[in-house]
Amino acid sequence: MILGFVILxxxxxxxFLNVCIYRIPREESISYxxxxxxxxxxxxKLYDLIPIISYLFLGGRCRNCKSRISIEYPVIEFITAVIFLMIYINYGLSFEFIKYSILTAFMIVIGMIDYKTTDVYFKISISAIITGIIFTVIxxxxxxxxxEYIYGAALGGGIIxxxxxxxxxxxxxxxxxxxxxGLFLGFRLTMLLLFLSFIIGGATGVILILLKKKSPRDYIPFGPSIALASVITVIFGERILSWYFSLF
Incomplete structure (x- = not known):
């Protein structure tokens, strides 16, 4: 029952993240x-808002005007479900599950918006920072x-x-x-986050240049790399660190 609830x-x-990704760059309200x-x-209609299922049932088109609905919407829903499920498998229904799920939700929104617009909106950042402070106090x-978390925030923000x-x-x-x-992960995991971010960002840049999608002088958003690194760190971070330190 809990597993089903987590998935739903x-x-x-x-x-909801799809709404944020679409509306925030357009300076629209996410509620109205x-x-x-x-x-x-x-x-x-409400019955056309069932995640993934409604998209498949409608054939990826609007019920009224038959215009194409972006595949991005069900993909984001599916990815969110997979990430939350993996966090639940790692941490159970716990404080860490709630905290890391909220972090990854912020990262999905920030990473997708940065990928599309090359902008990171401060109103999202300040909301996430306040939320991180609340979780740190709790x-x-x-x-x-x-x-541990104050140092993590200082390390993450300070290095960049x-x-x-x-x-x-x-x-x-x-x-x-x-x-x-850093506020959500703490000092140790933030070190890993930074390392993974630079690896992912560098690899992405090389691939895009080799495929001639970007030139060496083009700006490549780094936010999606940080977002992906944060998800990997949340799910696999402790195991990666344990493996690394076992080498010594």
């Missing part, structure tokens, strides 16, 4: 107006050390800030994202 809940969250077709403007009363000041090769939004991750 994560699919609904994924549907209700879900509607972006082509004809008709309000989408964690203190549950036995977690508060300094240093790179920006020295090379100007990254944006301040990247520093915001790493600060958020």
């Amino acid at each position: 809940f994560s699919l609904l969250i994924g549907s 107006p209700p879900s509607h077709c972006v082509n004809c403007g008709s309000r989408i 964690g203190k009363y549950l036995g977690s050390g508060i300094l 800030t240093l790179i920006i000041l020295i090379t100007k090769g990254m944006g301040w939004g990247d520093a915001e994202i790493c600060t958020i991750c």
